[in-house]
Amino acid sequence: MANVEDNLFEKDEDERSDIFDAPHFLSIDYIPNQLIFRENEIDMVKNNIKKVFDGLAPSHMLIHGPPGTGKTHAVKKIKEDFNEYAKNKDVNAGMKHFSCKNKTTYQILTRIARSFDPSYPSRGLGEGEVVEDVAEFVDDEDSHYIFVFDEVDKITEKSGKGDGIGDLIYFTTRLGELIDKGVGEEPLGISVILISNKTGIRDDISEYNKSTFHPTTVYFKDYDVDQLRTIIKRRCREAFKDGVIKDDVIQTLAQKTRDSNSDLRFSFTVLRVAGELVERLNLNCIDESLLEKSFEKVNEQKINEAVKEMNETELMTLWSLMQAKKKVNGEGITSHTFYRTYENLCEKMNIDPKSHRHLTSRVTSRLESQGFITAELKGRGRGKGVNLMYRLAGKKKLKKAIEEAMSMRYDEYAVIRGSERTNLKGPWD
Template identity: 20%
Template structure:
């Protein structure tokens, strides 16, 4: 018995709407791309690369623009015999220290089977391994650190890499850092010496407006969907909803994909406004569920406390002491005995774990 069969209902190529799709042309970012391109000019001239810092909200084109230009830079550099360009891309989402970033960079540069453990080495030893690997690669090396703000306060690597040549840790390799961040305040948290170097050149990617999102979705939907499947109001509605929220192309594309997926699963021949609005509700619910999974035990108890107060008719806003008293009752009744150091409103100094006793 056949359980699965291929079908092209609704979608022609749904991967066009995925996060990892690299378009042949970047829409609605001409000014940013021109500025970005100018900062890469020293590289194609065989000179020391600039350090570039990109910032803007999620889904405004920072990463896709970076990958687009770097792919062209590597391809165009092949015309010159004296150029050797290597790109190393690293997402720092789960890398909360310079040590962890350095280890992962070493492993990105090493052959399969030669990677090092993520723990157990002195930091200086890891840095020495990194310099050795960069020297082995040689030429011009562009290190892309996406979501660089996850490094937090431990930003020593961001100081060390740009100064590796002047400190004689590197001789042949010329390294440039491209930092990408969604956090506008990240720069303010940097050591002033790091800020001067990392933010040598800056590019701000603003949110998209409704018309820009509509143009992006028009281009992608032509490739993603079967002819005549989308109702006329689908793309404008997806664009408007995303523009009203965060101005994120990622959000608009996710909404369009989810609407198409709902139509496919329902066996509907067209994607309509009804599918878009249902898709929006589903995505919002999914986002809330994912956010709740990341809460600590303390956060769950606090959320439950405020929800209970709301359900039982407590007038909002609730007094802090009322939340505090109810939290104690909930913590005791569920076996989570509140530590004296925990506060149900402010983040706990104990880290928000499961507190038992008064320690």
């Protein structure tokens, strides 16, 4: 047998990190035992679903609020505790969590079915049949189920059919109808919890389902800088060895997180990158300059990923602003100039342009909230009203990301870029 000193893993024991105590606390999947500042929201959800234990059916719920405000983790923690409690008390009830991101309603339905029967086919049946089968699974188990549908606004829509959330709610209602409730019996059936970070999701839902679906709403509001600092500090205490990061560096990170419209996931990633950098450079603490370096690195990745994930209209909007910017010499871009550029570029790219109103009422506000552009009202002179002036957030990194995403997605883009180089007037004229 090999000597202890020869064991690859034994040898590594001496080289354990001087920086990290437990880096997994900075992983974005780690679910903290306690979500501070979310006690009220968690209580609201808990008080509704605990009705199951009194023989009543909980109402449907909608949980919404900006990204990174703890919606998913709050509900996952509730789910774990709910299922454990139900099991201990021998109550027939269960909570299941499904992510809807990039899935069609059909894929979501079959996933529900497979959570009851792992051998359930993932294709080949009609939507109606899958709904009926799910109803039967619930019926057979004599249980009340709470299905959580997370990121409902990111359901992949069937082309031409429109509304994924509407479909999901329709199937939920249908399930409710299919599951028999005997008079005076224990509640049997399903309640759903929808989760979304989309602004205006409430209106979307009430618009589509005026009469059938009335969820109780819980809003998770953004953390302020102080709250961010407190949460980040707690995580640092768990993840790093004592003295690796000082309070004022944590304060800077909280402020930067807020200023860059980022969330806690971003802060945790910056900390992980900073910790790894400290180790690599054989230093012993994360100071301001190291934080800055890590922040820039993670921010660049974040921009690239966000731009890559954008839909066509968002990307075309950014590209149009980028092109229009060249014309305005450092001034803001008027809404008129922006739209004219956009229309021209769409034509060149063989893309159907969206209406001016759609862009200014929906798309630009979304890009603004992500920190990619700013929009500012400016007077046109006395008595002449105001203009909305747009600016692209002035980072070279953003431009690079837009160009990369455009050339990855569109063959036409290369042609336009080519003519742009030879035609000084630019593609928008």
